[in-house]
Amino acid sequence: MPKMKTKSSAKKRFKLTGxxxxxxxxxxxxxxxxxxxxxxxxxxxxxxxxxxxxxxSVLQQLTLK
Incomplete structure (x- = not known):
């Protein structure tokens, strides 16, 4: 199965804190x-x-969930 891609727009707009x-x-x-x-x-x-x-929804766009 192919890898999940992150949404490029979400990647640019959000950052995770510690x-x-x-x-x-x-x-x-x-x-x-x-x-x-x-x-x-x-x-x-x-x-x-x-x-x-x-x-x-943001974590799903970043494919972290």
Whole structure:
């Protein structure tokens, strides 16, 4: 049977932490930044974690589950 391939898009967007959680970047930080406040843009800069409800689908895309 052939090897399972990972989704290239998921591979680029998600990273695993040491404790097994999944890191992600925030959306809405690429363009139309003039109308967004400095505080809002700063919060979008920092990484977040994938919600528990979505973890299984992300792990499946990364073929880790």
């Amino acid at each position: 404790s097994g959680k999944i890191k992600r970047k925030h959306a809405y930080k690429s363009h139309i930044l003039t109308k967004k406040s400095k505080k809002r843009k700063l919060k979008l800069t920092h990484t977040g974690l994938v919600h528990k409800a979505d973890e299984n």
